[in-house]
Amino acid sequence: MRVLDAAQWPGYLREHSGLPGPRANIELAQAVADEGDQDCFDGFITTGDEYLVFCGVVGLGRLLAEGGEVEQRLRGHAADARWRVREAVALALQRLGDGDPLRLFDLVLDWADDENPLVQRAAAAGVCEPRLLSTSDAVECAIEVCSRSTKALAARPPDERRSTEVRALRQALGYCWSVAVAADPAIGLPAFQALAASADPDVTWLVRENSKKTRLAKLL
Known part of the structure; x- marks a missing residue:
């Protein structure tokens, strides 16, 4: 990116985005976050182009880690209808975790x-990242986030649970628990195993899905 003029970035990013396809070029987006500035990120986000928005939102994570007041913007992007933009928010939060856990x-x-x-x-997706879960405080936080989100899921009425938004939360909890528990089973297993007593169908589903993950299955 350093060898290109800023005006050339959008075209280069679109060409090397990996889209359309199953996986966006995350490494390139991280490079943009390292090299860009707020004007750059804001410009990408305003284009509406999915990959450029993705890059811009990851870039906001660097600004957040540097003390920038962009948390509310990221919270707004977390509710974006585009799943890749939502994933960019998780990556942005992980940048904050790298610098200021x-x-x-x-x-x-x-x-x-x-x-x-x-x-x-x-x-949940932001904090349940293996590289961030190297301390007991981090694991305790991840388990608490999963617990609160699971409790909120179980409290939702049946008609809400069919929504795309709630299904996205359930899908994330279907793997986030296993990441957090595997990081420190002594902390995480009791909370996870307590979920087995629930008769809620979505909680039962996420217990089953997490239990299938190799990182957790070997602990059970």
Whole structure:
């Protein structure tokens, strides 16, 4: 990216985005986040182009890690209808976790109490990343986020659970629990195993899905 003029970035990014396809070029987006500035990120986001927005939102994560006041913007993007943009928010939160884990913990615990299931989903996906779960405090935070989000899921009426937003949260919890528990079973297993007593069909589903994951299955 450094050898290109800023005006050439959009065309280069579109050409090397990996889209249409099953996987966007995440590595390139991370490079953009490293090299760009706020004007660049804002410009990408306003284009509406899915990959450019993806890059811009990941870039906001760097600004957040540097102390920028962009949390509310990221919270808004967490509820975007495009799943790749929502994934960019999780990557942005992980950038914050790399540099300021305590701030990440405060943020995701707050987001886990949001009424929007997509914001809850971003909190879980953001903190349930193996490289961030190297301390007991991190694991405790991840388990708490998963627990709060699972409790909120189980409290939703049946008609809400058919929505795309709630299904996205359920899907995330279907793997996030296993990531958090595997990072420190002594902390995570009791909370996860307690879910087995629930008669809620969605909680039963996420227990079953997480139990299939190799990282967790070998602990059970």
